Amino acid sequence: MINRDWERFGEDIRRTVQHAVDFQDFGKLNQTITDTVNDAVDTVTRNIRKVRETGKGFKSPVLYRSVTSMQIKGTVTTVLGAVFGGIFLIALLVYLITSWFVGVYGIPEIMVTALFLILGISGFVVCGCGTGIRARIRRFRTYIQVLGKREYCNIQELSKAVKKNTRYVVRDLEDMFSRGWFLQGHLDEQKTCLIVSDGMYRQYQQIEAQRRQNEADEARKQRREIGNGKEDVKQKARKLPLEVQKVMEEGDAYIRKIHGYNDLISSQEMTAKISRMETLVERIFARVEQNPESVDDIHRLMEYYLPTTVKLLEAYKEMDAQPVAGENILSSKREIEATLDTLNLAFEKLLDSMFLETAWDVSSDISVLQTLLAQEGLTDDGLKK
Numbered sequence: 001m002i003n004r005d006w007e008r009f010g011e012d013i014r015r016t017v018q019h020a021v022d023f024q025d026f027g028k029l030n031q032t033i034t035d036t037v038n039d040a041v042d043t044v045t046r047n048i049r050k051v052r053e054t055g056k057g058f059k060s061p062v063l064y065r066s067v068t069s070m071q072i073k074g075t076v077t078t079v080l081g082a083v084f085g086g087i088f089l090i091a092l093l094v095y096l097i098t099s100w101f102v103g104v105y106g107i108p109e110i111m112v113t114a115l116f117l118i119l120g121i122s123g124f125v126v127c128g129c130g131t132g133i134r135a136r137i138r139r140f141r142t143y144i145q146v147l148g149k150r151e152y153c154n155i156q157e158l159s160k161a162v163k164k165n166t167r168y169v170v171r172d173l174e175d176m177f178s179r180g181w182f183l184q185g186h187l188d189e190q191k192t193c194l195i196v197s198d199g200m201y202r203q204y205q206q207i208e209a210q211r212r213q214n215e216a217d218e219a220r221k222q223r224r225e226i227g228n229g230k231e232d233v234k235q236k237a238r239k240l241p242l243e244v245q246k247v248m249e250e251g252d253a254y255i256r257k258i259h260g261y262n263d264l265i266s267s268q269e270m271t272a273k274i275s276r277m278e279t280l281v282e283r284i285f286a287r288v289e290q291n292p293e294s295v296d297d298i299h300r301l302m303e304y305y306l307p308t309t310v311k312l313l314e315a316y317k318e319m320d321a322q323p324v325a326g327e328n329i330l331s332s333k334r335e336i337e338a339t340l341d342t343l344n345l346a347f348e349k350l351l352d353s354m355f356l357e358t359a360w361d362v363s364s365d366i367s368v369l370q371t372l373l374a375q376e377g378l379t380d381d382g383l384k385k
Helices: 002-023 029-053 068-102 107-147 155-162 166-179 198-228 233-238 242-264 268-290 292-320 327-359 365-374
Strands: 152-154 193-195
Touching (some): 152 155, 155 193, 242 268
């Protein structure tokens, strides 16, 4: 179901780009593709949510403690502290004025003054504690609001929401963990991501363990290559199924075309976008090489993505080569530049889905990957609205 959604998404993009190139009308290109991306991602999200919610024994865990009683306590403490602090300080003022008029101020009066002062200050200290409790509760509710239905969140996102630095937010969250406000709260190893469910945290630990294992395996592989020499690329390719070899060859050809256009286009901003696309496409095909079983999906999908991308770059190159650029050319170039950003997001989502479907069960695939991305601040929430 998910792959069919992505395929429909690719077909919509192909038609949109072909129409823009044929009629040289790029005015609504980016908006149309953005709408298509949003529709596709919403569809995928709904499908996965349906799978999760109809799963056997599915039940949303309780993640947060109710702090209503704590809020009442904070309010009462604040009010009582302020009232008693004010009463004793007013009593102290009256006592001092009376002693001044009477003209008697000895050791007993000094002791009474000290007592009133201590009681007054204590009242305001209690008021401050109550105010602190209420402020902590407000931050806790802000954290929950920012999280929404997610089970993870980047610390920087929370930091912006409460207008505190990230170090403060980490200490604040750890304090709330100790108070039991987050019933299943965790921080990742780098303390850059909040994870609020035990299930999500276990999945994160599994992926981190796998990542470390992969890094160790890669290090051992590199050491072997240094000692034995690198394996011949053609020999390695012959180990892949014929269909995968064909897809890899087609992918290499498209990557060379994209790189060629990158060399011909003078705009540094556009060059950066194309370079990003090259990297994403290379990673997608590297994933196919690692997991040949995904070749069916990727072959059909890339039939839509790469040809339309090349068409856009060809149109941009022709306009970029014009000695005089009028408003129509400048507008069309801006539209293609924005569209390339949207397509890069689509490639990122495609790459994500490839890892999700081969690494985890459908019921948790998107959440797991987004958790890992969130700790690096890479989650793109704009497409999920």
